[in-house]
Amino acid sequence: MxxxxxxxxxxxxxxxxxxxxxxxxxxxxxxxxxxxxxxxxxxxxxxxxxxxxxxxxxxxxxxxxxxxxxxxxxxxxxxxxxxxxxxxxxxxxxxxxxxxxxxxxxxxxxxYSDAPVDWNNTSNIDGDDELGEGDDGEFDDALPRNGLFGSGEIRNYTSPKPNRHGLKNFLGVEAVYPSIGLACTGAAADIGRFMSYKMYGRCPDDWIMAQKLIVAGCDPLPRRRCFARSPPHYTKPLPLNSSMWGLPGDTNILWTHYKCKSFTCLMSNNTVGKRGFFKCADCFNLSKRGWENATMDRPTSPEFTADEVLALKPTGEIRIGLDFSPTTGTFAAIMRERNVTIASATLNLGAPFSEVIASRGLLPLYLSVGSRLPFFDNTLDIIHSMLFLDGWIGVELLQYVLFDWDRILRPRGLLWIDRFFCGKDNMKLYLDEFHRLGYKKLLWRVVPKTDKDGDELFFSSVLEKPLRA
CATH class of the missing domain: 1.20.58 (Methane Monooxygenase Hydroxylase; Chain G, domain 1)
Structure with missing residues (x-):
């Protein structure tokens, strides 16, 4: 009993x-x-x-x-x-x-905070016309006083998301913590505007504000629960053999925030200085095939060709890589014809760079220079960079960029610095940073920048990452 x-x-x-x-x-x-x-x-x-x-x-x-x-x-x-x-x-x-x-x-x-917050100097997102042009006006600098973020949707997004039934997921955690960039906390009013939309409705046509937030360090931006807008008369892309070297139709681009409203405008000599990023004046001329002309008879040229660089390794050893440049994908297209897959990291600097890269059948990465690259350690065969890094960059930022490139580049991989330029007096400062990487010099060239009467120099190199056990 x-x-x-x-x-x-x-x-x-x-x-x-x-x-x-x-x-x-x-x-x-x-x-x-x-x-x-x-x-x-x-x-x-x-x-x-x-x-x-x-x-x-x-x-x-x-x-x-x-x-x-x-x-x-x-x-x-x-x-x-x-x-x-x-x-x-x-x-x-x-x-x-x-x-x-x-x-x-x-x-x-x-x-509560341990240090006073300067409420009047927290939202410095406005950029110049190189980032694009819109009609949003100045951003509101005033932060909400009743907490960090005023928008209910951003508070919903940033709160922990417990798994159903409290179980651990395949990552071994019981809740997911969505991430946003550190600088988003200093632009709460703009983030609040970015996160103000009708759920399951059309997203606002506000990519220009989003890009200014990204450039100012609010990266990654929060996700949104709305549908991205499409060009109203979108047509399907051309086959790869036609799209690689042909511009898409004007109807496939949302031109709202660009000064030019067509590709004819972007390529016109009459719109120089008004058609987008000044460092990439010929980017939208897709008939211009760079990185193909031999430079052996031009020792003062800062350029290397794709074939010169690929010849530094046995055939087929360079397969995947990254181009970090203001680009419409021409470098990636040249390399694809040589059986190398390149992801092109850029921003829409006053013109539809990302859209054109995708229309060519290539892979665009929408990233700022302050972002940690979304690749795992020791995975890429080659990294190429042109015109994003030059004499504007501070040494400490350059160090962080170079070490991130080193992280994702595989042992014996190639780092191709293409036409880095700065004042003659500052070149040694930058060259010292490249020396400190301890890479093997395969190609190295420092030549005068001819349009600056010798006051500026070009630096180009191809460096091989060492094996560090």
Whole structure:
């Protein structure tokens, strides 16, 4: 008879858990209530006209301790009783508390800070006409005072996204934390405007504002739940053998934010200085095939040809790579004809660069120079760069760029620096940074920039990454 009164052990938690679970849950709930009450009263009591309130570090420490305890409890619940319905139910509740703690900590970091925030100097997104032209006007510099982000949609996006049933996903985490760029916090008003749209409706035609945010460091931008606009008279692309060296139709481009409204305008000599990025005046002349003319008889030329560079390696060893340049894909097209696949990283600098690259059957990457490249370590055979890096760049930024290129370039891969230019007095400063990489020099050339009367120099090189065990 005594055996019949015993409960079924498969229906309850393992014996160590009840003594741990119930007191801990009670402590957590009471702590959340107490901390929340303290926050509301202290916010009313200590907020001043400067909106600069400091929060005691003990509360940060207490929340961090609670988060750690909840994490340990979740691990124990999943590991000790993976098939128990009761354990799964409590795991869901504990996960909900964990997410509430994360939200509480996030709101604390938004409402309180250890250093004053300059509310009047936080949104410096406006660029010059090289980034494109629109009719949005000046961006609103005023940040919302009731938290970091004013738009409900951006708050929805940046909040943690728990998995269903509190289970760990294939990445081993129980919630996904969407990411945005660090500088987005200094452009909250513009991000709020970017995230103001009708869900499941058409996205605003605001790519120019998005690009200015990206260039200013708000990269990655938040995702949006709206449908991107299409050109109203879009036609299907041409076959690859025709599209590689032919411009798409004007109807395949949304021209709203460009000065030119057709490819005829972009290629016209009468619109020099008005047709897009000044460093790429001939980019839209797709009949101009660069990187093909021999330079052996021109020792003062800063250019190398594609065949010269590919000949530095056995046939077929260079297969995939990256072109980081203001480009419409001509370098990638030349390399594709030589069985090398190149992704072209660029921005729409006053003209439809990305659209034209895609229309040619090539791969555009929409990236700023401040972005970490979306490639894994030691994967690319070649990296080529032209006109993005020159004498404007600071040495520290150049270091970060070069080390990111080094990260994704495979051992014995090639780094092709194409026509880097700067003032004669500064060239050594930049050359020293390339020397410090420790790469093997395969091609190296420093020559005068003829249109500047010798005051500027061109630097071109092909360098081989060493094997670092």
């Amino acid at each position: 005594k055996k019949e009164t015993n409960s079924n052990p498969s229906r309850c938690l393992p014996s160590p858990l009840p003594t741990l679970l119930y007191p801990l849950l009670l402590i957590i709930l009471l702590s959340v209530i107490i901390i929340t009450t303290y926050i509301s009263t202290s916010y009313i009591a200590f907020t001043n006209t400067n909106d600069q309130t400091l929060i005691p570090s003990s509360i940060h420490s207490h929340i961090s301790n609670l988060q750690t305890q909840v994490g340990h409890l979740l691990d124990q619940l999943h590991s000790e009783s993976p098939t128990s319905n009761t354990a799964s139910k409590y795991a869901n509740r504990v996960l909900a508390i964990a997410v509430s703690l994360d939200n509480l900590a996030d709101r604390l970091s938004h409402l």
